[in-house]
Amino acid sequence: MRSIAMSPPVPAAVLGRRYTHFSDDPISASHLFASTIFQQSCARSKPVGWACGGALRISCFSKRVKRAISNNHILASIADVSLDQTTEISKVPKGDMWSVHKFGGTCMGTAKRIQNVAEIILQDSSERKLVIVSAMSKVTDMMYNLVYKAQSRDGSYVSALDDVFEKHLLTAKELLDVDDLEGFLSLLHNDISNLKAMLRAIYIAGHATESFSDFVVGHGELWSAQMLSYVIKKNGKPCCWMDTREVLIVDPNSSNQVDPNYVESEKRLEKWFAQQPPDTIIATGFIASTPQNIPTTLKRDGSDFSAAILGALVRARQVTIWTDVDGVFSADPRKVSEAVILRTLSYQEAWEMSYFGANVLHPRTIIPVMKYNIPIVIRNIFNLSAPGTMICQQPQKENGEGMILESVVKAFATIDNLALINVEGTGMAGVPGTASAIFGAVKDVGANVIMISQASSEHSICFAVPEKEVKAVADVLQSYFRQALDAGRLSQVEVIHNCSILAAVGQKMASTPGVSATLFDAIAKANINVRAIAQGCSEYNITIVLKQDDCVRALRAAHSRFYLSKTTLAVGVIGPGLIGSTLLDQLRDQAAVLKESFNIDLRVMGISGSKNMMLSYSGIDLTKWREHQKEKADLEKFVRHVHENHFFPNTVLVDCTADSDIANHYCDWLRKGIHVITPNKKANSGPLDRYRELRKLQRKSYTHYFYEATVGAGLPIIRTLQGLLETGDKILQIEGIFSGTLSYIFNNFKGTRSFSDVVSEAKKAGYTEPDPRDDLSGSDVARKVIILARESNLKLELSDIPVQSLVPEQLRACSSAEEFLQKLPNFDDDFSKERNDAEAKGEVLRYVGVVDVVNNKGVVELRRYKKEHPFAQLCGSDNIIAFTTQRYKDQPLIIRGPGAGAEVTAGGVFSDLLRLASYLGAPS
Ligand SMILES: NC(=O)C1=CN([C@@H]2O[C@H](COP(=O)(O)OP(=O)(O)OC[C@H]3O[C@@H](n4cnc5c(N)ncnc54)[C@H](O)[C@@H]3O)[C@@H](O)[C@H]2O)C=CC1
Ligand SMILES: N[C@@H](CC=O)C(=O)O
Numbered sequence: 068m069r070s071i072a073m074s075p076p077v078p079a080a081v082l083g084r085r086y087t088h089f090s091d092d093p094i095s096a097s098h099l100f101a102s103t104i105f106q107q108s109c110a111r112s113k114p115v116g117w118a119c120g121g122a123l124r125i126s127c128f129s130k131r132v133k134r135a136i137s138n139n140h141i142l143a144s145i146a147d148v149s150l151d152q153t154t155e156i157s158k159v160p161k162g163d164m165w166s167v168h169k170f171g172g173t174c175m176g177t178a179k180r181i182q183n184v185a186e187i188i189l190q191d192s193s194e195r196k197l198v199i200v201s202a203m204s205k206v207t208d209m210m211y212n213l214v215y216k217a218q219s220r221d222g223s224y225v226s227a228l229d230d231v232f233e234k235h236l237l238t239a240k241e242l243l244d245v246d247d248l249e250g251f252l253s254l255l256h257n258d259i260s261n262l263k264a265m266l267r268a269i270y271i272a273g274h275a276t277e278s279f280s281d282f283v284v285g286h287g288e289l290w291s292a293q294m295l296s297y298v299i300k301k302n303g304k305p306c307c308w309m310d311t312r313e314v315l316i317v318d319p320n321s322s323n324q325v326d327p328n329y330v331e332s333e334k335r336l337e338k339w340f341a342q343q344p345p346d347t348i349i350a351t352g353f354i355a356s357t358p359q360n361i362p363t364t365l366k367r368d369g370s371d372f373s374a375a376i377l378g379a380l381v382r383a384r385q386v387t388i389w390t391d392v393d394g395v396f397s398a399d400p401r402k403v404s405e406a407v408i409l410r411t412l413s414y415q416e417a418w419e420m421s422y423f424g425a426n427v428l429h430p431r432t433i434i435p436v437m438k439y440n441i442p443i444v445i446r447n448i449f450n451l452s453a454p455g456t457m458i459c460q461q462p463q464k465e466n467g468e469g470m471i472l473e474s475v476v477k478a479f480a481t482i483d484n485l486a487l488i489n490v491e492g493t494g495m496a497g498v499p500g501t502a503s504a505i506f507g508a509v510k511d512v513g514a515n516v517i518m519i520s521q522a523s524s525e526h527s528i529c530f531a532v533p534e535k536e537v538k539a540v541a542d543v544l545q546s547y548f549r550q551a552l553d554a555g556r557l558s559q560v561e562v563i564h565n566c567s568i569l570a571a572v573g574q575k576m577a578s579t580p581g582v583s584a585t586l587f588d589a590i591a592k593a594n595i596n597v598r599a600i601a602q603g604c605s606e607y608n609i610t611i612v613l614k615q616d617d618c619v620r621a622l623r624a625a626h627s628r629f630y631l632s633k634t635t636l637a638v639g640v641i642g643p644g645l646i647g648s649t650l651l652d653q654l655r656d657q658a659a660v661l662k663e664s665f666n667i668d669l670r671v672m673g674i675s676g677s678k679n680m681m682l683s684y685s686g687i688d689l690t691k692w693r694e695h696q697k698e699k700a701d702l703e704k705f706v707r708h709v710h711e712n713h714f715f716p717n718t719v720l721v722d723c724t725a726d727s728d729i730a731n732h733y734c735d736w737l738r739k740g741i742h743v744i745t746p747n748k749k750a751n752s753g754p755l756d757r758y759r760e761l762r763k764l765q766r767k768s769y770t771h772y773f774y775e776a777t778v779g780a781g782l783p784i785i786r787t788l789q790g791l792l793e794t795g796d797k798i799l800q801i802e803g804i805f806s807g808t809l810s811y812i813f814n815n816f817k818g819t820r821s822f823s824d825v826v827s828e829a830k831k832a833g834y835t836e837p838d839p840r841d842d843l844s845g846s847d848v849a850r851k852v853i854i855l856a857r858e859s860n861l862k863l864e865l866s867d868i869p870v871q872s873l874v875p876e877q878l879r880a881c882s883s884a885e886e887f888l889q890k891l892p893n894f895d896d897d898f899s900k901e902r903n904d905a906e907a908k909g910e911v912l913r914y915v916g917v918v919d920v921v922n923n924k925g926v927v928e929l930r931r932y933k934k935e936h937p938f939a940q941l942c943g944s945d946n947i948i949a950f951t952t953q954r955y956k957d958q959p960l961i962i963r964g965p966g967a968g969a970e971v972t973a974g975g976v977f978s979d980l981l982r983l984a985s986y987l988g989a990p991s
């Protein structure tokens with residue numbers, strides 16, 4: 068426990084207050100729950116619900132506990148974030164004239180890079196500049212290695228020290244003029260010989276104290292700061308370097324970190340400034356001293372921390388942290404390719420993000436500058452054109468104008484390799500002390516609690532810990548609660564392995580309704596199950612626990628929803644025949660418009676024919692998909708490839724075959740969360756049970772199954788029928804010409820033309836089924852009739868529909884479509900006779916299908932219609948469908964238009980794809 072007292076009174080409303088030190092301290096949550104005050108408070112008034120998300124915040128809904136916290140008892144023992152100990156000392160110039168820069172090891176990696184750093188400093192026109200530098204890249208590791216070798220009594224530390232010397236010698240030679248070089252080298256020699264002596268002592272003792280080690284490792288910064296200051300001077304700018312061990316005073320704390328001692332640092336800084344240094348100062352990052360002048364370091368990310376503390380001490384205008392990335396991303400760009408660089412982040416958002424390992428500052432770096440509202444800018448030294456990310460107080464709205472509209476959720480982050488522990492039982496409700504007992508036990512095994520959730524029914528508490536700590540935690544809880552478990556007061560201590568956390572972070576989430584609804588909707592639509600949820604009442608972070616396997620997909624689904632980055636769909640096309648290949652061409656032509664205007668990114672990850680298939684990890688180039696590398700078709704592998712690409716939250720398989728074997732897989736695909744779109748009639752016209760199972764699956768999950776093109780191709784037949792039913796209309800009869808092929812044939816079978824000639828023409832035009840006998844036999848129309856009948860809630864099988872076949876008896880056994888077409892002319896006279904008979908009576912032949920909903924039956928047959936009848940007025944491959952319903956009784960609702968052909972059918976499938984994208988969140 069820390070012993071430093073908090074200076075400022077904590078505001079009374081501490082519900083959901085954030086403590087940045089939690090994330091440093093592996094047992095903070097346990098400490099809090101195990102603390103005497105908490106136990107006492109809870110003993111009298113059990114918190115009925117609480118949550119901690121991202122480990123930075125604990126919200127507690129009990130007045131007594133709230134009072135306990137606001138009385139500072141707990142805070143004082145956990146964290147001191149105050150800078151109020153500092154007293155103003157006027158001799159150190161302070162304020163806007165200061166610009167602070169920090170350059171990390173990568174920026175200082177070579178002589179050329181150090182030169183580059185010097186140029187950036189020289190270009191900064193600020194009145195005063197304070198520049199904090201890290202050691203040259205890899206040097207700190209080399210220094211730690213020296214200590215390690217020496218204390219392991221490994222004599223090679225001597226040559227390793229030579230390497231360190233060599234590295235700096237070569238860099239200095241490249242950078243400095245003769246005189247400066249001489250000055251620097253004499254210092255370097257001196258330091259190296261001191262280090263040699265110290266390492267020798269460590270070698271003999273076989274042990275290095277922490278201050279010995281800190282003394283050794285800090286030399287990298289001493290040398291880089293001096294070299295840079297020489298380079299600045301060489302460019303004609305007065306400059307001096309600062310050994311921050313003289314100025315930066317820190318107190319060690321119990322979590323093996325250090326806390327800045329602002330009072331003492333301020334005094335030392337004043338003393339240092341009494342020497343009247345020039346306006347440009349190059350200071351060593353990372354290193355500091357204790358009040359007793361013992362060298363120490365600021366531990367991990369120490370140089371950033373040095374910059375923040377010094378920036379706060381001089382009240383700088385801005386602290387710029389130079390690094391090798393363009394700024395902070397809205398999500399890990401390795402996982403979300405559309406992640407964007409955030410222009411601004413509030414201090415709170417930055418430390419929430421940094422907890423999740425995002426490339427942001429360590430929370431403790433933010434604390435010193437936050438006190439004085441000093442912005443921190445993260446910039447890329449290798450890309451000066453990138454403006455970087457500014458971490459500052461949340462920008463205020465200015466009359467609603469001039470504001471950059473930012474997403475309410477700023478960023479998303481994930482943590483993998485977690486396990487959830489669920490402690491459950493009826494004996495917990497209303498029993499004060501359960502929480503503190505659980506977390507007391509967790510504290511005893513030193514595990515880090517990452518998030519906590521308890522619903523107000525108090526029957527279970529669940530919390531996440533790193534997978535590697537879960538066994539110890541589970542064991543200790545089992546043994547601690549043995550009695551309660553045996554007595555049945557607790558039913559179980561359950562461990563759920565392989566979990567991840569997805570966190571949504573954003574200050575504007577606070578009091579914005581609908582954020583969590585949108586987030587959870589995106590996750591649900593990606594068919595991902597949520598295991599646990601936590602959101603503290605400061606509302607900056609919603610933490611969701613899910614299966615690790617689902618995590619990247621969840622991240623992408625959530626990111627795309629809030630950033631309106633593309634709704635990305637991984638598409639697999641099966642059957643690149645006439646319709647399939649036309650669809651691929653339409654996708655190719657429309658891709659850019661979809662991306663730009665509708666934020667839809669359809670990626671064809673695979674195309675499979677019956678013999679070969681092609682697969683891609685990022686999307687097949689549709690301008691030349693026919694040339695794409697092929698492999699032997701393997702449906703299982705194909706589906707796995709398209710679906711199990713974790714970068715795409717949603718998968719759709721488009722079946723463009725006429726194959727029932729493919730249709731047999733739909734149920735399985737839907738169960739796996741794969742959406743299915745098809746013009747193939749086999750599934751919906753196959754066995755009734757399977758059809759019902761399909762519809763059931765579709766209704767009970769967020770997985771979609773669309774099949775508009777199965778009837779009337781691109782005409783909106785299914786959608787219209789569903790619309791009538793959903794709005795409460797009653798269907799009485801559906802009658803129509805459902806076959807584009809047969810419509811075309813009978814519209815063109817006039818005058819002296821032969822039947823077989825018109826059939827071949829229809830096949831050539833792409834209206835027919837792969838085998839035209841499927842059309843002429845009436846089975847294709849019968850399938851459409853059964854699809855509409857089932858859609859109208861009739862429970863009919865295909866065999867229940869009487870069908871009049873137009874395939875001459877003798878040709879039914881033909882082994883191929885080609886043989887059939889070849890032999891068909893032999894029957895032309897029979898067809899001509901029937902046509903002429905009808906014509907003689909002023910009638911035409913039309914092949915129709917009827918769904919008689921009232922009488923629960925259907926029929927498919929060749930009928931004769933008067934020349935004035937609407938069915939006689941068709942041309943081309945027109946379908947015409949008349950819905951007679953309760954609302955459309957006197958005049959049926961009629962839909963007419965081309966109902967077959969490559970373009971219109973593929974268009975119908977494409978329109979289903981867009982409907983799916985819109986269901987998944989794309990703008991409609
Ligand atoms: N052509 C049209 O106007 C319309 C067609 N449809 C339906 O669209 C679907 C496709 O029709 P078309 O493109 O005209 O036929 P098509 O014969 O040109 O294309 C079908 C493709 O699927 C492939 N295929 C067959 N079995 C396969 C399997 N197991 N795995 C992978 N690929 C396989 C075939 O090799 C062929 O490339 C059919 O179900 C048809 O009923 C629906 C409405 C209108
Ligand atoms: N072959 C069919 C195509 C559409 O389903 C037809 O002719 O209508």
Ligand code: NA
Pocket residue numbers: 775776777778779780781782783784785975
């Ligand atoms: Na249709």
